[in-house]
Each structure stands twice: as C-alpha cells, then as structure tokens.
Amino acid sequence: MSKIKDFFIRNKKKLWIGVGVFVALLLVSFALFLLNRERILKFAVAKIIQKVENKYPAKLHIGQAKFLNLNTVLVTDISLLPNGQPKLLQVDTVAATVSFRSLFLGRMVFKQFDMASGMITAYMQDSTDNFSFLYRKKATGEAVDTTAKNSNYGTLLNRLIETAFENVPDGVNFRNLGVVFKNDGRTISMHLPTMVIEDGGIDARMTINTDSVTNTMFVRGVIDPDKYLLSAKMYGDNASGSIEVPYIKQKFGATMRFDTLSLSITDKVFKNNQLTIKGESSAFGLVLNHPKIADENVTVQNGAMKYVITLGDHYYALEPESEVRINKAIFYPELTYETRPNRKIGIKIGSPDIPANDLFASMPPGLFDTFQGVKATGTFKYHMDFYVDMAQVDSLKFESDLDAQNLQITDFGPNDLRKLNQEFTHTVYEQGKVVRTFKVGPSNPNFTPFNQIPHYLKYAILTAEDPRFFTHKGFHEGAFRHSLITNIKENSFVRGGSTVSMQLVKNAFLTRKKTITRKVEEALIVWIMENLRLTPKERMYEVYLNIIEWGPNVYGIKEAARFYFSKEPSQLTLEECLFLASIVPKPKQYRTYFNSYGELRAYPRYFFKLITGNMLKRGLISPSEHASVSPYVNLSGRAGSFIIAKPDTTQIMDTLELAPIDLLDF
Template sequence: MRKNRIKKIALWAIGIIVVLIIVSGVLFFAFRNSILQKAITKVSGKMNTEYNSTFTVKEASFHGLSGIEMKEIVLAPKNADTLLSVKELKTSINLMHLLTGDIQLGILEMKNGFIQLVKNENGKNFDAFLKKKNKDEEEDNTDGPDYASRAYRLLNKALNLVPTDMVLTNLNLRLDDMGRKVTLHLKELKLADKQLESTIGVTAKDIAQNWKVKGFADPRNKQADLDFFNTDGTQIQIPYLNERYGLTSGFDAIHLNLDDIDMSLGKLHIDGYASIKNFMINHKRIANQDVIIDNARFDYRFLLGSDFIALDSTSTMQLNKIKVHPFLKYSVEEDTIYEMKARIPKMAAQDFIVSLPKGLFTNFEGMEAEGSFSYNLDFLYNKNKPKELVFDSSLKKDGFKIIKYGAADLAKLNTAFTYRAIDNGRIQRAIPLTVDNPYYTPMEQISPFLRKAVLTCEDPSFFSHSGFINEAFKQSIIKNIKTRKFSRGASTISMQLVKNVFLTREKTLSRKLEEILLVYILENNRIASKERMLEVYFNIIEWGPDVYGIGEASSYYFQKSPSQLTLDECIYLASIIPRPKGFMWQFNDEGKLKPFAVKHNDYIKKLMLRRGLVTAEDTIAQTGQIDVTGRARSRIKIKEANPFENDTTGVKDFFMNLSKEIF
C-alpha cells in the first residue's frame, strides 16, 4: 500500500511538472516577442547606465518556437567610435536550457558586420568594458576561490554560446591602435556536422594574406581538432606586433587539439595538444637574427582544484628531439605557493645540440658531442616565506664529451691567443695573450693581494664551484621577485670569462642562454684549469677606459708592475671591476678617494681579515687611501693648488699692491 501511494505521488508530481512546462511553453509562445523586446530594452538600459554606451536593434522577432531574427544591431560608446555593428543575425535557442538559465545556441547565421577596437588621442572605444570590479565583487569568498568550479562554469557558458551549426559571412575585426591598423576579414565560416572551415583575409602594414582554419569542432562534447595555415602555402605572418613592439614572427602551420574537459571529484581536467611548424621570431631582446624552431609540440593536461591551478607532470613539451616534462602549480591552500619542476629524460647529447633553435645558439652550430645526459629542475617559492625558496638544478652525464667545438672553441683558453673586446658594438684594439705583449702577466707575477681581493669582491667560491652558485641564484631570484624586475644577477668569474672571450656584450636572451651552456661545458669537462681561467681573466678584463689586463692597469694607475701593488691598491682595483670606466667619480678634487669609497674598501679589507686571506701585519700602513700617479690621474678632476693659500710671508700682499699700481 505504501509503495502504491509513493508511486501515485510521483506520477502526480511528474504530471504537474509536465503541465507547468506546457503552460509555460504556451505562455512563452504567446508573449515571446514581447519578452524579447523587454530583454533588448533591459540590455540597452544596462549598456547606457553601466557602460555609457548605446545599444540598439532595429528589428527583432521570434520565428517559430525558438528561432530569433535581428537586424541592424549596433553597440556604440558615447563620444567614441562604434564598437559593434551587425546587419543581420539569425539564431535559435534551446528552450529547456533557457528555462534553467543556461543559454545554449542551436544555429547561428550572421552576415555583414564588424567589431572594431580603436585607440586614439581621445581614448579607447572599449575602455568602459574593461572597468574594474567594485569592492563588493572583489570581496573574498569565505569558501575559497574554487578555481575548478568557476573555470568549468565559464567554459560551459562559452562553449554553449558556440552553435552546433553556424554560417558567418562578411564579418570584420578591425584594430586601430594610434594609426597602427589591422583588419581580419572573415569571408566565410561554416560549421556543420561538426566540421568547421573558414577563410580569413588579413591586411596590415606590408601584410596581405588569406588564412585558413579547417577541422573538427564539437562544442557540446567539448572537443576540437583544428588546423591553421595559409591558403597559398607560404608562411603566416603575424600582424601588428612588428609595428607595436618591433617583433617579427610567423609560422607555417598550427594544429590545435582539445580532447577532453571533465569535471569530477571537485577537479577540472583539460587535456589536448598543440603543435607548430617552422616558427620564426625576431626581436632585438631575443637575438640579433631570426630564431627558428622547426617543430614544437605541447601535450598538455591542466588540473584545477578548489585552491590550485596546475600543469600536470604527465604533460610533455617537445622541441625537435628534446622532450621536457614540465610541472607548474599555483596554490593558495595555506600559503601562496609557486612551484615548478622540469625533467629531461636521458637523451643523446648530439640530439640535444642539433635540436637547439637556429639563431638562438649560433656558437653551438657545428658542435659535435658523444654520450648522453638527463636533467632535473626543482623550484618552489612561498610568498609568505621567501627565504625558504627551493632552487635545485642537477644534470647527470653518461659518457658526455665534446669531440668538436662550434664557433666558441673553449680549448683556446689553454693556448696563446689574441683578445679583442667589443664595446658598444665596436671591436676594440688587439690584446695579445702572449709573452710578446709587455703587459701580459702570468699568475705568479701578480700580487697575491690582488688575486684575493678580486675573488673576495667578485667570486669567493671560484675554486670550489662548477661555474654557478646555487645560493647566489636563490638570492637573486628572491630579490628579483620582490622588486618585480631583474635588479640583481648572480654572475661568477667563469661566466664573466666566457662572456668576454667568446660572446658579444649584447643584452639578449640568446647571449645569456649561450653563456650558461658554455660555462657548464667549460667547468664540467675540465677544459681549462681554474688557475688558467683566472690568469686569462686578469689579463683581458677592462680596468678603465681602453685599459685591458692587469699589467696595463697597474701602469695606468700606479706606474708599477702587478707584483708591486700594495694591499690598498689591490682592493681599489678590485672595487672598480664592475664599473671601470667611471673610476674617476670615486675621487675628490684633491685626488683622494671619497669617504664612501674608503668605507667600501675598508669593508673588503676587514672581510679578507675575517676569512684569513690577509693578516693584521699585512694591513700595517694601509690607510685605505691610494695615490694615483699614472696616466689615470689626468681623468681625475683635481682642483689646481692656490700658491698663496695659507700665505704668512707677505708675498701675496706684495703682488696685490703691485697689480694695483700697474693698473
């Protein structure tokens, strides 16, 4: 009896729901055009009050139960260029989803229209739509950010607005940024039976191309597999970036794949891959020539939870033959934590060398190696505990050996060679590192004080590290994160040596990456001894304007040989290595070191004492002042002495009276 009663109640409930749906449908059908007009009026009012814009639709009506037709749709900010204009639009809406508040488009036909983004001396025509949220909207959710749920809702809404059948004709996206203009003309786009195809005409300064997008697209099942290429088979040129940022870029083709978007157990999974062929980029901050990547692929798996966003370690980034397994995570569960890991599985060293992007590692072109290696990187930064930063970088070799060098022949450090510095892009005079050069100074002829002072200032652990100092990198990273800029480096003498002998002074990503790899090869393959590296370093670095090597520097400042330098003179020379051309600003108009310079050098002296590099006896008669007697003195602005200053003999008065008599 009880079961029958429950069944009856359930049937009555279902019946009532069906009746309500039918009645709602009838009422909606009867008043649908009125409801549509009210909806347009509501949108128009919101555009006016919240965005200071005018939204108008000349004609709007329902056709059938779910079809909607609109004509002359215009969105125009007041006192600015029109943002959107569409002549004709036809669409259909899934009524069941509409009743639940989830708008889902069935079909869409749109033609003859444009969206234009304009920035000129009067401002931006889209500025009102970028306004910040108010304070109430920005208040923290007591339940946490819930990244997974928010992202899933946004993705669902976005994909539901993509219709299952679509035809777009003669639509334009225009960009005008202070006269820098780009137009994307969508000649036609068709989506039918889950197959998408479109042709886009692209015009900009010096660019006129026709791009093609073709492939599979299923917005309801959240899947896509698309190819993006140029119709004539030439490389796609990316517009605007060159005019705006001086960056030139292009590629042959891009393949985009979205395999799955799944929400389960409170976590959002997004899986797929993207690949690109013959990607080219050129910018003065990257390299002084085109950088080309033949093939690259990114197999991704993004994970989002309630309090974290992550790129899973099962993801793979492939650059030619190089495969990297990355892991990235941003978490706010307890503290705000940034985490990164990267792993390169064991691979042949030669495969790595030939896979490096062309133009980015020019000094490695032609290099040959044998053996293999693997690499691991661990990085973790806690915003609330910055001093606990984790930075571990390790590379394991198996029979790794360089058998042929490229343009940078590291073995020449062991030979007599001629060094030419590059200053502001200009090659400077030759500095022979041979006995024929009277200024060339072997290590045993350099004052031990200088060696110790330079190592103290520049690289205290030079003889124990392998080219890099992990702790220095950590402190550099912490400092740069806090200042939000590259305000501190972590350069070692090994890095300075490689930069000076084998690389240019250009401040590019290319030079920095080459520097890191060359230093690693130099230090970890024992190509040159530490003593030889330091000897070359002392004989090539700049110690003043057009002053290279310690032999010339000793003469330039003190008219001495390097073996005769005092402790104070050595500490002074070590102190000017970072900025040798500006040495004269350390002196006052009497030719004496200014108080700040004396204080700095005294600090270095005491540091050397604490480390046992010098003794108390070594500091006797070392006051911190120096006497510049060489050619460098001519660059110091010394006030001419007044011969009558402090005169007590009456000579000054005699000449003053004599001048009055004459004139």
C-alpha cells in the first residue's frame, strides 16, 4: 500500500498532466462533434436509409433531419413506400433524443420519441399486401416473397414480438396518430389522439372504427422491453360505456362486449423453432350472444385466464399450465392441434375440488338458467380427455368423469329438479316457441301409468335407444364415443349420443334449441338426478313415455296408440310397438316408412329384425314371438290418412347408419 502511495507522490505532476490531456481531448472531440454534428447526422440518416432499403423491398424517405438542441433531433416528412405497393407509413414530424454514440456508429438509438401527425396504412387484397415484408426473412441476394405461406406461425410471431420490443424507446409521446387496415373490402381504422410511454408506463386514448362498430377506449399499462413484458387494461369512456368486439357478428353471427379487458405477455421463449408465450387475461362485465351457444345473452361478471401457448410448425397448443376462471370456478384446459402429416386434436379439461356452492354461483346467467339460485354443500371435481387422429378415427379416445364429495343440494331455486316425482305441467317447445302445454299425471286423461304400458313397447324402445337405462347413471360413455366416431367420419351430425335420461331432461327441463351449453346443462342435470337419485328410474321412464313426441302434435303413448292404431296402449301388438319404437328419433317422418301399397319400406323392416334379434338375445321375447314377427303394420288410426305414396328408394344400409346410438353392445 505504501508503494502505491509513494508512486502517486513521485508521479503526481505527470498524472495531473495526463488527466488534463485526456480532458482536453474530450473537449476537442466534443467541439469537433458540435462543429460536424449536422454532417454526422446526415451520415447516420443516409446509413439508416441504406440499411432499410437493403433489408426490405421498400423505399424510405426522410425529408429533413436537424438538431433542435444538444441531443434532440427533429426529423420531418418520413415515409415508407413498399416496392409496387401503396404507401405504408407517413409521418409529419418526429422529435427524438438520440445517443451520440449511435450517431458515430451510423445508427439512431432513440431515448425519447415524440411523433406528431402520423398515418400507417396497411393493405391486404387476396394474397397481396404492403406490410408482411417487415417480418419475413430474406435470403442473401434473393427478393422477399410476400405471398409465400409460412406454416410456422411461432417463427413469424416471435419475429414480430422481438422487432416490436427491440424498438421501444425509453419515452414515447404520440399525438394524432392514425392506423388504417384494409382487408378485402373491409376497413379498420384507429385514431390515437394521445399515447404516452414514460418510465415503462403506458397511457393512451383511442377510437377504433370498423364497418359496424365504433369504440372509444382508454388503455393503461406497463411495458418492459428487456423482459418481453407487456400488460395493458382497456376500458370504455363514460359516454360509450362497454366496448364491443368488432367483426365477430359478420364472421360468426355473434356479439361480444365487455366493460374492462386486461391482457398481458409475461414471458416468451423461442426454442427449436417453437414459440412459447406466457400471459394472463381477464374480463369484467363480459357479455356474449350467439344462437349456437345459448338462447340469450351470456354474462360473465368476472372471468380470467392464465395461458401458456406454444406455436410451431403445423403445431398449436394450450399447455397444461393454463388456467381458466369463471367467477369462482377454476378449470385447467389443455389443447393440442397438429395439421401435418395428418390432423390430430387433443382436449383435456381438469379442475381442482370446487365447492358446490361456488360452482352453481359461478354459472353465468343465460348459460345455465336451470341452476340459477341453487345452493349446495360438498365439492365437485371434473376430468375430460379427448383425442383423435383423423387418419385413425376409430381409435378416438373419450373419457369424461364428474366426481362429487358430500354433495347435498339445500335449495333447488326456482327450477326444482324433483318435479318429476309428482304431477307437473309440461310445456312443449318447437324452434323456441311454445306449441302445447299439458299435465303429466292422473288429472290428464291421456296419461298412461307405467304398469299400463305394454312390455313390448318398453323393451323395444330401451333396446333401440338405451339398453342399460336401468343400470347406468345417466350416461353411456362407450355409446357417446361411437357417436363421435360416426359423426366425424360422416362430417355431419348423423348419430346422437343421448340416453333416455338425457332425452327426458331435454324434454322436461329445457327448450329444444340445439345449443352447445344446453348439452352441458342437460348433462349436469342428468348427473344430479341420477347420482342423487332424485327420481326413481321407473318414474323417469314413465314420464319419458308420456311426454315424448310421436308425430305431428302427438305427445305421449296414449295419444300415439290412438293416432296410429285407434287403440289403447295396453292393446298394442309387438309389431305395433316395434313401429312406434322405430319412429322415436324422427316421429314426424313416419309417412316415409311406407310404400304406395301401405307396406313397410326397407329401413323399418330392417329395424324390426335388428331390434327383435337383440330382444331375443336379452330374453325380452321368446323364440316363438321372435319367429312370428311380421314386417307389416296397419295404420288404422288417423295417421293412415296422411300416408303419401312415394317410390321405394330406400336400401338396406350399414347398421351404424340405421341404428340409434345404443343398439350395439359396448
């Protein structure tokens, strides 16, 4: 230590001289920079133009660049014109604080960025556009092909994210900025009166116009380019209220609006040509309307999602770490979708133990109206696993399980699921409209008690529709799986997967509208009725046979027996019961079952043979009864007068096409 001290004492003068020379050199360099900074600025601008035009098939124009003060540069009349395409960018003025070092290197790294009166006009028509060149890679010496389709959207999105984050200045102040996107005749425009980014905080106001919707909103958030972190909250102003999502009505026939929407990216990883993005989103006051989802508006007061999304080459996934919350109910979705070499779709949904009260309270109004006001104790837990390789549809996997612990319903609310245990009023709907209302019970003269319904009819319908009705708990997973396989192969809905329990619930508790959520609501009602044993099986089947449709304005077995055969139910023959069982899936099409001579066509004859064969195997009819079955019925009731003679064009078809869902043994 003393040696170092002695060295400084002996060389004190020389050291001070060195420091003085260094300071002098800095001052001279700074003076030279001040004298030549305009020339350095022009050099940097020229190098930027050259770099942009070498990298992209476009012309960059900068009208003038000059220093306003020591380190603030004013640039005017900036435009970017893609080769052979409309102008993409036009900016009147940009005032920016720049790094001296970047100027010496021929670059312009902005610390503060103030843009006034700018316009971005993005254009796409068919496969032509004026912006995709910005994120497409360009091989050396080759032109950029803006029409080439890239199957790896992870690579493209990663490039966009990195380009955007790498060019975010420390401070931003946009004033009067416009963005227009024109796509095949449609136009989206955004006006940004103000947008400020300072110390990582975002504060903006914008108005977005589409062909049908105008939204004025505020945006608040934070951004950290070094961590690829972006978080923003959007909400409407006091005048406009909620924000409506554009275009989904024209594209999907739906409407969606929200009071507040929050979106964030918290991390990204690009590895092995796959991009994984983590983030969160939440919505308050979300309202969705679509006729295929529900009959009326679906309202979610508080919904959120934590997502981990992976995009790769022909591969898309919502990873297992993802989480969806609907009010208080939490679910864990997992999705995979591969497009090559053949399409593969995987869906998994799980949940923690959800308090039953939380689950019922979380069901959005308009989505599960049957459960509004329900109170319960205990917990629910759900698991679903679906996977299909479209090249091997027969190997489709489907598992679904809802488990409950200590479940007890303490209040059924306005829709009592125990109503089937006593006489009740039944309302029939067609296309959402009420067509008929009647009592189901002894006060109705058309009501037929279970013990007065012939065994032939009970067995024939169960054999065709639901052979295991009296032993299962409302669901037949194997039958539903085969239904999915058939529908995928036919690319249309040709087979249902409903048990008698599900058909009963659909008729007794729900409207007949075919919506996605109605099927979920139907399944949950069935699960509760069957697992809590709210109604005995025999009573369920009795109600089913007294309310299902059997023809035009014909409901219940007594009306059916009279309409078709002028008989009481107890008088029906085996053949007549088989006929009634055959028309249950499509009762209004009974007239097509007969030819011009009043004889049964090929399909019902095949149905008779198939059903009686299964009834014989199960011991429901004797060999002599099976042998004596005739492929003929006489419509002696009013129904016979409606038969329209048509040529017999039916053929014996494959069993899977003809038979209702549960004809096969699983």
